Amino acid sequence: MSQLKLDTTNRRAFRKLVVAIKTQPQRLNLLLAVCDDLNLQAQLIDNYETELQDAGIGTYHTRLSHKRPSLKAALLELVERESALRAGDPAVVTVLNAGELLGVRLTEEKSEQEKFFFSLQWTREALRQFNFPIVLWLPDDVATRLAQRAPDFWSWRSGVFEFAGNSNRSVSMSGNVIGSTLITGDNNVIGDSNIINFSSQIPIADLEQQIATLTKASPESPLLITLHNTLGEAYERKYRYQDALAQYERALKHAEFHDDKNGQARSLRNIGDALQDFGRLDQAVPYYRRALVLDQTLQDWDGQAATLNQLGNTYCLLGQHSQAIDFYQQSLETARKIGTLQGAANVLGNLGSVYVSLGQHQQAINFYQQSLKIAREMESRQIEANALGNLGNAYCLLGQHSQAIDFYRQALEIDREIENLRGEAASLNNLGWLYRLLGQYPQAIDLFQQALEVARKIGDGRSEAYPLLNKALMLEQFGDISGARSHYEAAKAIFSDLGLQDLVKRCEAAIQALEE
């Protein structure tokens, strides 16, 4: 359990939550915990669970599924699994993941959030079958929408517990290309890359103001296509994926209304990017494919190179390597045809990552070195950091540990300098892995924890899952079975959300082994 340091207001809210659970651990009680800071949330949960377990109250977790966003369904599934909950033993159930539900509708009739609120409104009576308190964790904006959209459920609340922390909203990111690699136990490598078009560095507040003014004065103005896309991209740089998606969706609607193909292609690619960043890989693919068709019709080579690269990334993340290579190579050809060095450098780095996944390390190193060379010529700090981190991975896998450490440290330094939090999380995780290989376990655990904290700052599941898994392996090694189990469970849940079945199975096998 991590040491909890809380200011007076948070401490009051925390104690009130614990007291509410302790008073009636065998009765349904809807407790709504509101927090935007995932690190603080994780610490709070960790602390109340430890305290409650000591008081003889069983602690359980469940997550809302974005495929079926229903509280009742999540609880039923948990109760089915846990006999103690069926027996009516004192317990508390923590419900996670509400913040991961999409607020935009995309092609659906209702957004995931709307489905969730609707189900809350309608399954309230059905919750009566559960004889335990439920702590539903919600980000602040989701809590507000819940109060508005599910008023009946809201009226049933036994308490709202608000926690103020450091949300990701204040974090900025200055680079323009992300392409880091996360490495776990064996050769599982994930290339995580995204081209963000820096057409504008206008402050967010100005963009918001311009959109508000223009929408009022001229709601059908075609300028809104560009403005919504630009604001979305600005949100995305601050890791505000939900807000970004909402903007892209509006941009797409305006572009369709004006039959603006360029605007549509940009909006579609942007929606794909935000979905990919949000870990919705399957959902991203159709948007990229639609964007690609438009790029081809318009003979927009820049757009094609970007879309092809993103398709490559998505397939790489899904573990479909030959398809990924195919898309990367098409992207590289296009980028070279029009002479965009930055695009080429990025794709080269991503190609390297696929070859690492295929175990062809030397080939990968060649690609990374090419990428690094171009990045340094162009003074693109972010691509440089990516290439360095990736080189670290390749050398690590070749067993050349001191070289690997050197590359990781260089990457980490740049990531911190340009505030690339995703890259920082990856570098910390990878360094942790290396220290584990070297038998320096306390440093390794510490680095995994740091990686976890950075990942939670940006609310990025993918960056969070790997250090969780790695930390679980370490805890298991140290004989901390319950700690290891909870980390495996948490990693498994995220991998499952991300659709990474191999890793889900790996976590399941690890959990199974713990039981035995």
Add this chain to the structure above:
Amino acid sequence: MSIGVDLYNFFTGKLQKERKFREEVKETYERSVSDFSKQIDLIAADISSATGCKVLVIIDDLDKLDLAVVKSIFQDNVNALFSPNIRVVFTIPISVIREPQIYSSLVSRSKIILLPVMKFFSKETAHVEQAEPIEGNVAMLAKIVEKRLPEHLIEPQIIRQIVLLSGGVLREMVRLCYQCCQECLLTLDLEPDTPDFKIDDVILAEAVKAVRNEYARPIGTQRFDLLAETYRNFRPPNAESEEFLELLHGLSVLEYENDDLWYDLHPLVADLLRRQNRI
């Protein structure tokens, strides 16, 4: 009946496989509502003859629906809804009958009985400082608190304050009592050595703060002007607007009845506006 389900045999048989049954009912009766109501009449007759009692059906929970859905239920299906020859009580929120089209469909086929919120002040005295509340009504709700909370745990004038702060809404009065108890438990948790204490001013103030903040959440910043105007005039600029109906549904605005209707803010919402110097 040649196809689908036999409602009568179903009810007189076993009440299982509810979901499948619902689908079958829908398929069988979708096109023939009169058959459906005949079946309901038969069931009612059977219950009556078996029990010797008249049948009353209560249909609850319509307040959970979005206004648009309630609209379509009552407007498009009003004949079907009222066609069985039995007594039916539909419970619907006040905001629904403030929608003029629904109101006209309902009033033509049924008797609308308004169950108003318990009123503590007349419209004339509602915003007068130090005005005397209607004692009978205060006493009635106070009795409920007294039944729920032992005398030695709460100061008598606090009961009165809780009652008045509820705006006459029973559920919100219970919520305030519950919050007070949670605050007491919190005090005991933070300072276990505290000697015996009661629900007093300090505890109530904390409870009020918590509930007031919960009230603030769904209102959103844009609706404060509408609330302020409602407070000033005892009615909104447009009582049929969706915005207003949502505030009414969420109990931020309460409807009271005299010779005519008037509206006021929930006391905790009025408190929110006062803190922002809007009223």
